[in-house]
Amino acid sequence: xxxxxxxxxxxxGIFYKYWIDYFHSLLLHNNYFPETNYTLVGFYKENGxxxxxxxxxxxKTNEITNIEMVKSFMFNNGFSNNRFNDYVxxxxxxxxEDLHDENVLTKEGLLFFVDTVFxxxxxxxxxxxxxxxx
Amino acid sequence: xxxxxxxxxxxxxxxxxxxxxxxTLEDAKQQVARLKRMSSSNKKKKSI
Numbered sequence: 001x002x003x004x005x006x007x008x009x010x011x012x013g014i015f016y017k018y019w020i021d022y023f024h025s026l027l028l029h030n031n032y033f034p035e036t037n038y039t040l041v042g043f044y045k046e047n048g049x050x051x052x053x054x055x056x057x058x059x060k061t062n063e064i065t066n067i068e069m070v071k072s073f074m075f076n077n078g079f080s081n082n083r084f085n086d087y088v089x090x091x092x093x094x095x096x097e098d099l100h101d102e103n104v105l106t107k108e109g110l111l112f113f114v115d116t117v118f119x120x121x122x123x124x125x126x127x128x129x130x131x132x133x134x
Numbered sequence: 135x136x137x138x139x140x141x142x143x144x145x146x147x148x149x150x151x152x153x154x155x156x157x158t159l160e161d162a163k164q165q166v167a168r169l170k171r172m173s174s175s176n177k178k179k180k181s182i
Contacts, residue, residue, distance in 0.1 A: 015179060031174035032140055035147040052135035058157050060165065064172055073143070084177035100175035108150050110143065111135055117179060134139045 007058040008045060010051040015097075015117050022052065025118040028094065031133055033113040059114055064105040070104050073111055077134060094096030 013022045023040075030037040032062055038054040045051070071081050079087035079096065086097040103115035138146070 005154070007162060033147075034144050035151055057151060058162060059151065059153055060141070060157050060161065067175065069136055073138070076136055076138075077140055085175060098179045100178050102169050102175070102178070103175050105169070110146055110150060112147055133141055 005057060008041065009038075009054050009056060011054065012049050012050055012051050019052075019118070020042035025090050025119060026054065028120070029113070030118050032096075033116070036112055036114050056114065058072040059105050059107055059112045061105050061107040061112075062108075065101040065104050065106045065111065068118070069106075070099050070111060074099070090121075090123070093126070095119040095121065 005082045010020065013019055015027065016022045024042065026038045036057055036059065038056050041055050043050055044053050067085070070085075074081065074096075075089045078091070079089045079094075082088045085100040085103075086095065087099065088095045097117055098115065098117045099113070103113070105114055106111045135143070
């Protein structure tokens with residue numbers, strides 16, 4: 001697809017302790033939400049701050065996201081809402097944060113997850129070698 | 135929608151996106167501004 005279908009995003013990794021945690025977040029996002037997958041394009045340094053540059057399909061919409069719909073969808077997929085816009089699946093050891101109405105868009109009544117912050121707990125590494133998405 | 139599983143949602147989402155028309159930079163900027171204006175959430179992670 002030509003670039004007029006994509007958006008470029010910079011991420012300084014400030015929500016993560018290490019860059020590897022950010023890369024894990026990208027991989028998990030791509031696994032759970034492949035239609036808005038991130039492609040790592042490169043790195044960009046500005047004012048001494050290193051940013052990862054990622055490319056993602058742009059979701060064009062005029063609809064407003066109902067946050068209760070996000071909660072319901074996440075709940076039906078094994079995630080509980082532990083605070084604000086953050087969700088956890090204890091059995092898989094996966095946390096997804098920041099699912100507010102600017103990061104989850106609605107198009108034709110369907111939710112599109114365009115900005116997610118994934119973290120993994122120790123539990124994640126105990127049994128999983130392959131990430132299974134239901 | 136909320137009854138869908140992750141995989142089912144992605145399948146439908148791909149179909150919807152495949153029909154989407156191209157976007158201009160101006161359209162994208164307007165959408166971001168509109169979503170910001172209409173957002174009802176005050177609990178967001180703050181980037182730099």
